[in-house]
Amino acid sequence: MFKDPTKAPKNYTPGEALPKIAAYCAYQERTQKEVEEKLKSYGLDEDDAGEIIIRLSREKLLDEERYAQAYARGKHRTNGWGRRRIRLELKAKGLSEYCLQSGMKELENDEYYEKLKQLLGQRDAREKETHPLKRKMKLMAYLTQKGYESDLIQEALGELNDSK
Structure with a gap:
């Protein structure tokens, strides 16, 4: 189902927008910024949007x-x-x-490090580079791009090399 680009978006009153945006928030977690953008797309002004956001926050639909x-x-x-x-x-x-x-705080250290080692093991098994230094650099680059800290990567690489 495609949206017709020639058709103007419908403007909602605050009363009509509230149940729609509540369902939008109940479907999955949203940021305040996302909700503000959605309310703007409904044609609401900043004051009405602000009131709706406050109400959603009070009702714990937006957190x-x-x-x-x-x-x-x-x-x-x-x-x-x-x-x-x-x-x-x-x-x-x-x-x-x-x-x-x-x-x-949701990222527990033990689980976090285990995930790092799991990713390293998977990538190591797929890596075709045979030169040890180039291989290590490629593995480090992959894990750095994933967002892991250098000291943890070094530690995991040391463990991987010790186990070989």
């Missing part, structure tokens, strides 16, 4: 701290992202430092 926690957990477990990448992405979404810290 940026909860969003940061879910985002950090999800991106780490499914995409294998490290702390640095997750922090950067959350910051780009306009979340407060408090929310960033809250999201980072």
